[in-house]
Amino acid sequence: MIRRLLPREEYYKLDGTDLECLLPDFPGARVFVVEDGDAIVGHLMLAPMWHAEGFYVEPSYRGKGVDTLLVAEMHDEARSMGLGTVFPAAASDGMVNYVTRLGAVEVPARWFALAVRES
Numbered sequence: 001m002i003r004r005l006l007p008r009e010e011y012y013k014l015d016g017t018d019l020e021c022l023l024p025d026f027p028g029a030r031v032f033v034v035e036d037g038d039a040i041v042g043h044l045m046l047a048p049m050w051h052a053e054g055f056y057v058e059p060s061y062r063g064k065g066v067d068t069l070l071v072a073e074m075h076d077e078a079r080s081m082g083l084g085t086v087f088p089a090a091a092s093d094g095m096v097n098y099v100t101r102l103g104a105v106e107v108p109a110r111w112f113a114l115a116v117r118e119s
Contacts, residue, residue: 001034001035001036001041002034002035003032003033003034003035004032004033004035005030005031005032006031006032006033006043011023011031013033013040014031014040014043017043019031019043019045022045022047023045024084025084025085026045026047026048026049027082027083027084028047028048029045029046029047029048030045030046030047031043031044031045031046032044032045032046049087050078050081050083050085050086050087051086051087051088051089052074052086052087052088052089053088053089055067055070055088055095057070067098071102074086087107088104089111
């Protein structure tokens with residue numbers, strides 16, 4: 001068995017896998033495979049994700065459009081970067097309601113932080 005970075009021109013080999021539908025949302029992704037002969041027997045994607053964080057509006061300015069301006073600026077910048085998706089998180093029911101009203105769809109997963117280990 002060997003492990004390797006799968007070149008973009010070989011992504012067709014992932015057709016029929018869960019990564020086939022995810023790759024378009026992650027244009028800068030790197031996909032690693034383990035192969036036994038010509039067969040891919042395992043895959044893992046390392047994906048750059050732009051995460052929206054630190055959303056705050058001064059209480060005396062809430063309801064005055066500050067949130068709309070912040071979100072519009074975020075969308076403008078994401079578009080200028082060539083992004084098709086950003087990833088907001090929600091730690092409260094209020095934020096869940098807000099991001100879903102914006103059109104966000106919950107990702108059915110639990111997120112973790114994993115420190116990159118030394119070789």
